[in-house]
Amino acid sequence: MIEIPEAFVLANQIDESLSGKIVDGVEVPANPGKFSFYLGDPLEYERLLIGSNFSSARAIGGMVEISIDKRRLVFSDGAVPRFYEKNETPQPKSQLTVRFGDGSFLSVYVRLYAGLWCFEEGDFDNKYYLAAQEKPSPLSDNFDENYFSKLFDFEKADSLSLKGFLATEQRIPGLGNGVLQDIAWTAGLHPRIKISKFSDADKERLFSSIKTVLRDMTENCGRDSEKDLFGIEGKYKTVIGRATFGKPCPRCGETIERQNYLGGKVYFCPSCQRLE
Incomplete structure (x- = not known):
C-alpha cells in the first residue's frame, strides 16, 4: 500500500x-x-x-x-x-x-x-x-517538535493507543499501519500502549522515530515490502512486520509477535516495546 x-x-x-x-x-x-x-x-x-x-x-x-x-x-x-x-x-x-x-x-x-x-x-x-x-508532511521541516506536540491537544487523546493516535483520523496523512510498525519499534513503544502512559521522553523518542524512520524509508526508495514505478522492491529493509514475524528481535533477541488490532495486524517485540 x-x-x-x-x-x-x-x-x-x-x-x-x-x-x-x-x-x-x-x-x-x-x-x-x-x-x-x-x-x-x-x-x-x-x-x-x-x-x-x-x-x-x-x-x-x-x-x-x-x-x-x-x-x-x-x-x-x-x-x-x-x-x-x-x-x-x-x-x-x-x-x-x-x-x-x-x-x-x-x-x-x-x-x-x-x-x-x-x-x-x-x-x-x-x-x-x-x-x-x-497538513505538513513528516518529511518536511514544518513538521517539527512544536507541531507534533500540538497533535496531542484534543479531548480524549489520552484514551487512544499509539496506533490509534498515529494511524487514524488523518492526524498524519499517509502514515498508516505499514510504516507504523518500524516507527513504534524504533521508539521502543508497543503499538497498543495508551497515550496516557507516555512520558515526555516517550514523546521525544516517538517524534524522532517518525522523522528518522520515514526519511530512511524514503531515501532508500521505499520499503522492501513495496515496489516502485518499475516494479522494483524498495531498498529499506523492514525491521518488524510480516516478513520478520516469529523471528528474533534485532535489538533484544526476543521473538517478534503479532496481534489483530484496530482493523489490521500489529507486529511487536514483547520485551523491548513498552506496553505499560
Missing part, C-alpha cells in the same frame, strides 16, 4: 518518466474491479486528459497527484502504478491506462482498494485529499 515513503518515491519517478509527454489515449476496463473507485464516469477521463501535457507529480500524504495541464489525476493508497516503454508488455487487469504520444504508457492496478480520481483543478472535495494538502 502507498504510504508516505512510497508516495514520494513514486511521485519523483513519475515526474522524471513522464516529463514532456502528451496524453494520446486513456483506457479503462469494461468491467472495473468493485474496489476501484473513480470520480464520476471513468469514460470521461479520456475527454479530460487526451491532448494534455504532463506537468508534474507530487506526493500528498499517502497519495500521488499528477498534474496534466489543468487536470489532476490522483491515486490513493491501494493503487499500484507501473510505467512501460513502447512495446513493453504490461501486466493484465489494469484499472486505468494512460497512453502517451511516444508509445509509452502508465498503467494503474489496484491492490485491495484504491481511488483513481481524475478532475479539473480545484474540482475535488474528498476530505482525505484536502486534509493531506493542509
